Amino acid sequence: MAEQTGTTPIGQTTNEDASIFDATRFKILAIGVIAALAGLMSGLDIGVVAGALDLFGKEYHASTFALEWVVSAMMAGAAVGAISAGRMSHSLGRKRSLILGAAIFVGGTIGCALSWSVPSMIFFRVIMGIAVGISAFTAPLYLSEIASEESRGAMVSTYQLMVTVGIFVAFLSDTYFSYSGNWRWMFGVAGIPAVLFLIGVLFLPYSPRWLMMQGRHKEARQILLDLRNDPLEASKEIRAIREQLETKQEGFKLFRTNPNFRRSVALGILLQAMQQLAGINIVMYYAPNILAAAHFDQHAQMWCTAIIGLVNMLATFVAVGLVDRWGRKPILYCGFSVMAVGMAVLGVLLNGGMHTQSSQIAAVFLLMIFCAGFAMSAGPLMWVLCSEIQPLGGRDFGIAVSTFTNWMTNLVVGVSFLSLMETFGTAGTFWLFAGLNALFLVLTILFVPETKGMSLHLIEDRLMKGVKLRHLGR
Structure with missing residues (x-):
């Protein structure tokens, strides 16, 4: 019988390696x-x-x-x-x-x-x-x-x-x-x-990247060694972080001096404004009020609102699964179309009075369809696009501006919706948001690039060469 040695054949892992790997993943x-x-x-x-x-x-x-x-x-x-x-x-x-x-x-x-x-x-x-x-x-x-x-x-x-x-x-x-x-x-x-x-x-643990930004390289390396089960992988990541940190952030200066960067910032603002003006938060904040206008009693309002929230959550999984298969623009086309139609038909139902049970069920169904359209498209994809279109040297500035725009537009929608309903009526308000979603479909065609499968470096290179926004990607 051949003598057993303490070595492990190449390509195989020991139980100890596997347990370390599982512990790291956990x-x-x-x-x-x-x-x-x-x-x-x-x-x-x-x-x-x-x-x-x-x-x-x-x-x-x-x-x-x-x-x-x-x-x-x-x-x-x-x-x-x-x-x-x-x-x-x-x-x-x-x-x-x-x-x-x-x-x-x-x-x-x-x-x-x-x-x-x-x-x-x-x-x-x-x-x-x-x-x-x-x-x-x-x-x-x-x-x-x-x-x-x-x-x-x-x-x-x-x-x-x-x-x-x-x-x-x-x-x-x-x-x-x-x-x-x-x-x-x-x-x-x-x-x-x-x-x-x-x-x-x-x-x-502290972020390894932040530690390296502070010059605390030993601590960063130790945390990466603790989070990666391969010392070579940790060393490679340390080198990559060092190279990236050599590109200094000069966002506002770049914004003042480079018109191409101003284009990407403007697109980021547009994308976040489109996300919020699509109308999702009138449903998230005011769903019971909308359902009250459709003559639901209080408890029915709350249960229907919970069902709408469930659809919103489940549809987010769709976006995660499809974004790298279908691409950004096809999903946005689908989402804005669904939201425009859903809002328009809901406006028609509300304008008719909503006194039958079938019309009430249809109203809840349309709100669910609207939320699904948003959650699978504009909800997550605007954040993806905003992170992809900003050049490395101005990324922090560009993303901060678009994030600020998101919340300010959100505020405008939240602070005006009940007043809009009182001024234009429930049906008229939903027709307004239907029109906005139709407009956003056109704006997506005209200005939004398809960035599926594109490297950030190539997108930045095309941006800085003055390529039209919708042609930055494929």
Whole structure:
């Protein structure tokens, strides 16, 4: 019998190697879940107001204008949080920024639950918004810097998916507490995941990229060795980060001096404005009000809202699965077409009075179709495109501007919807949004590039050579 040796044949792995690999994967997964809880908290804060708004308004005899600001105060805070998060994540670091955001989530959640007046609710909604803005910028950035190259897309997509999960959970919570009419618990229940998020984020490692930006190379290398099961892979990643950091960010200077960069910034602004003006947040914030106009009773309003949130969550999986197969533009064509038709037909039904059960069922179905159209297209894809079209030297500036635009446009929609319904009627308001979605379909054809399968380097090269925006990609 041949003597056994302690070596392992090439191409095979030992049980010890396999266990190390599994432990590393579990560690990255755990880190990803904890960081992505920021998305869950953002979704909860976005969704909770749909169920609580009417109950809160009745208790404090709030006007339409006041209720619009209860909704929109969060977006104002989010705009402030997003615009300050870039500098904060650079100076404090990604981890400390997430800790700060989590702490603000806890404070804002408790404050909303204990609000004693309309002004106090608006104030704490602003606080919640600041946390949402910080998290919306920092969490995807942190996830992209912690994940391996193979898992980066899935890790970053997890944040957006968790936002939709949070909205759905908030709608379910609102439905449960609607039977007792307790709007304080609708807000307060979000404090539980907020505390868990705060505790969990304390144990996250620092971002290796941020550590290298601070000159702390040994710490960065140690964290990468801990997160990758291959020392060669960790060394390769360290070298890649060093090369990337040699490209200095000179966003505002580039914006002032380079007209081609101004084109990409303008496109980023357009993309985010199109996303918000498509009308998704009138459904997320005001679904019960819309269903009330369709003569649903209170509990039916809440259950239908929860079903709409479920469709919104499930349709996000479609976008993740199709974006690299179909391409960006075909999915956007489909999404804007579905949203335009859905809004237009819903307007027709609302204009007819909605007094039959069949018309009410059709209204819920159309809202579900609209949300599915958004969640599979403009919802996630605008973020993908905004990250792809900005040149490396101005990427931080370009993405910060487009993110700020997203929240400010969100604010405009939130603060005007109830007034639009009072001015133009429910049907007229939905026809307005149908027209906007038809316009966005045309704008997609004229200006949006197809970036499927294109390297960021090639997109940047074509942009800086003055190639038309819609021809930057394929």
